[in-house]
Every structure is written in C-alpha cells, then in structure tokens.
Amino acid sequence: MLLLDAVASLGGIASLGTLALEHGVSSRDVGNAVRRGEVTRVRQGWVCLPAADRELVGAVRVGGTLSCTSILRRHGIWCAHDRRLHVRVLPHVGRVRSPFDRKLPLSADHAVHVHRPAWPGVAARTCAADDLSTALALAVVCQPRFDAVASLDSALNRHLITQAQLDDVLAPLPAKYRAYAGVVDGAAQSGLETKARLALRGRGVRLRTQVRVPEVGRVDLLLGDRLVLELDGWEWHSRPADFEEDRRRSRALAAQGFRELRFSYRQVTRDWAECERVVLALVRADEHLWRARHVRPV
Template sequence: MELEERMTRLGGVAHTSQLETLGVTPAGVRHAVRAGTLIRLRRGWVHTLDAPRDVIRAVRVGGTLTSLSALEPLGVWCATDGLLHVRVGRHAGHLSSPDDRAEPLGEPSAHGVCLHRSRTGSCAPVVARDSLEEALMQMVDCQERNHAVAAFDSALKKRLTNRYRLGIHASRLTHEHREVLALSSASSHSGLETTARLRLRALGITYRTQVQVRGVGAVDLVVGDRLVIELDGREWHSTEAAFAEDRRRDFLLHEYGCSVLRFTYAQVIFEWPRVEALIRAIVARKEHRWSARQLRAGLGLPLE
C-alpha cells in the first residue's frame, strides 16, 4: 500500500505511530516531508496537502477533533456553536493556538476553541479525529441535553451507529450520558423535531409527531386537535420549489381549519423562550382544540 493510500485511510492527518503500524518507517516519513508529500504539523504528526482544515487545527492545538466539529462532517444533526471542539489529555498542558503552533492557546474561547478534557488517561490522544461514538459522548459534556439527544437521534436514524455501541460507551461514563441515550430514538425525523418535542414534553404539552394528513403528507408536530407545528431545518425549504410546496401545504391545512405555526432553525434553537410563550398562550386559550362551532361547520384534520 502506498503512503498516499495509508494517509487517506487515516483521514489525511496521522501520528507517526499510526503510520508505523501500517508499515511506514520514520525514514519513509522524513522522505515524504522532504519531497513535499507530507507536512509536519507538530512533533510526531504529519498531514497531507488536502487534509481537512479542522482536523489539522485540532491537532495543532494538541488534541483530537471531537464533539460537534467531528460530527457535522458526518452529516449528524448538531446545534452549531461555531467553535472548534478539541479533546486533549486529562492533564495536558503546553497547548497551542489552532492557527499558529508558536502561539500558546491561553484562553480557549479567545481562539474559538471549546476544550474537552479526556475523562481517563493523562496522555494526549494519538488519533486526529474521535470516533462517532466518542464524539457523541463528548457532546453530552458541552451541549444542552436536548441538543445532545437530537444528535444521538440523528446518528441512529442515519445508521451511523447503533444503541449497543453507544451503550458500551455510555456505561463507562455518567448517569447523564446514559439518560441521553435512553431518551434517544432512531425514529425521529430530524434533530430540530427532537429538540422541539423534548421541550414540549418538559412543559407537559401533549403532541403527536409525523402525523399523516390527507393531501398534505406528514406534518412535524400536532398539538391537541388542530395546532400544526412545522419546523424548517437549515438544509430544507431553501429552494423556490420547496417554498411553494410549504405554502401549498399550509393553505390546505388552513382549509381544514388548522392553526399552523412554522418555525425556523434559529427560532427553535436560539429563541425558544418566545416560541414556548406563543405555544403556551395558544394552549391556554384552548385554540389547539376544535370548538363546537368548528365541528358543526365540518372542519377537521383528515388523516391518511
């Protein structure tokens, strides 16, 4: 196997000890560096010219890419915080800026870094990117519970992992990690839906998810009889055709007599108190229920 193939297998960034296990000698690494095939990143670490930028930056700090930063490239739903998440050894020191090896890290947030300390072991990690399971466990430590559950749901839904593998990792950690796993479900339609349903659950507001409505298809959430809540994730509803389809669905739901609330990703994630206040007010006024007059008028939610 050629050096280029080995580096690709390791994700473009590798510790020399990993390369040795694949048959690449230290002399071979030095030759590749002199030839410009590999670039030295820090002591014991090299990377290819096209290696992922965030992985390079995490290793430059002195750790491994983890949590949101490792999960998003895999397509796992995450409530993005714009930080570089790096796991380092439990007692690791002499950490560097993600953009300049000569500059001490100092306060991590000043460099846009969220630092994760390994729960066991004092040595710095010798992998450039955490496994999906480890990254999910690290996410529990730095994100609110609902967002962590949503990420677990997403990974399970996409079949990137399974409950058994997650259970092995969670069993070695805290009650909080096991609770997040217990709340997760592979049937969740989206991370945004998970976040909304868990928050409604905490409020004691009953709901149904992915309700099939005639002529409309599946709606994200239905509270009571007639309050339909649709959640516009970042990756959807951005094209002209999708926009038109959303409006067609809303029009038909209104014809059925439903109240329709449509929330964006930013509103659910960053403005939840306002969203919550609106839903609670509608429920308090019992506007989520059919009135006798509406029923006499023949209104109703026709299910498929």
C-alpha cells in the same frame, strides 16, 4: 511513494508509530520526505501531506484528536452553533499548542475547545479524528441539554447509530446524561423539532411527532388532536416549489379542521419564549382539542 501513499490512506495525516507498524515506513524515510517537502511535521511523532484537512491538522497540532461537534458536523448531525475547533486531549498531555503553529502555546484567541474526558473506556489517540461514538459522547456533555438530545435524535434519524449503540454512548457518562435516553426520538427530522418537543413536553403539553395526516403527509408536531406545529429550517422552503407545497399543505390542513402554526429557525432558536407563549395560549383555550365549535371534515 510508499510513505506518501500510506499517509494518504490514513486521511492525509498520520503518526509515525502507525506508519511504522502498519506500513513499514522508517523514521529515515520520514526524515527524507520532510527534507524534500513532501510531508510536514505537524507535532512530535506526526506528519501530514501539504493538502491535508486543516481541521485534522489543527487538532493534532493542539495535541489531540478532532472530536465532539467538529466531528458531528462532518456527518451532517445537528449540533449547537459553535464553530470552535473541538479537540479531545488525553489527560497526560500537558502542552497544548496553537492549531496553526506548534511552536506557540494555545490561547483563547485560537477558538479551540479542549476536552479531557475522565470517564472510562475513552480511546487512546491513534488517528487524527475520533470515531462517531466517542465524538457523540463528548458532544452530549459539551452542549446544552436540548442541543445534546437533538444531536442524538439526528444521529438516530440519519441511521448513523443504532439504539443499542446510543445506549453504549451514554452508558459511561454521569447519570444526568444517561437520562437523555428516555427523551430521545429518532423520528425527529430536525433539531428545531427536538427543541420544540422537549420544551413543550416540559410544559406538560401532550404531543406526537411526525404524524401522518391524510392529503398532507407528515407534520412535525401534533399537539393534542388538531394543533399542528411546523418548524422551518434554514435549508428548507428555499425553492418556489417548496413555498407552493407549504401553502398546499396548509390548505389541506385547514380543510380538515386543523389549526397550524409555523415557526422559523430564528424564531425557535432566538425567540422561543414568544413562540411558546403563543402555543400555550392556544392550548389553554383548548384550540388543540376537537370541540363542538370546531368545524370538522364531513
């Protein structure tokens, strides 16, 4: 039971080195447990319980640790839509294997993204999953710029990292990634908001994020003085009460003279060019600024 308890305490998968050093488990104990079917050999030097997490087992079987967006999703952090298994492998590991069978080589059919980070300070492989800081650093390099910044925004917004920790994450990366620190906004409530914010600021549009409007609450983006942009994610507005609240907010905005645009997840992620065209047309017409023609509340 000592062996099984030890493996369970390590997340259901463990290296023989960790079992020996931290729990006093011998290789003989491991061999006996394997023969009894209590644990399975994942890869040389690693064993797991039968019910161990499949992603963790797959990452170790490949030859590394679960990392990048595969870890971010587990923390509820926004990241690019990519269901591949992301595995960090040390530079000296030459034989990467199938996540399903350690006897088979890794192939493109296995939907695995192997990372071999070269920057200094990358941790050695001692467990099956990377810490959040290492995973974030890989995700910054791995993802398109807008998604990478959205991941950093999300981690800050969920209080999973501090600003100081974010600086540490970016510090060892190449200069173009370190520059992301200048555009991160921990107030962002979703990746949709981040993407819209970055795109519109890149077009020179003046905007603020998460602005509180009387009788409305916080709005996602406020362009200029009066153009409100709301971004609706998959998980939002699914209940009748949410639908009604949206309409109440829209009425309250209109009553105060604001102009409102709402874009869906699909529109932002698949058809942003058209969304941007509409927004920029309103900005060019000064619809984002208070003018004499606009009716303002008394």
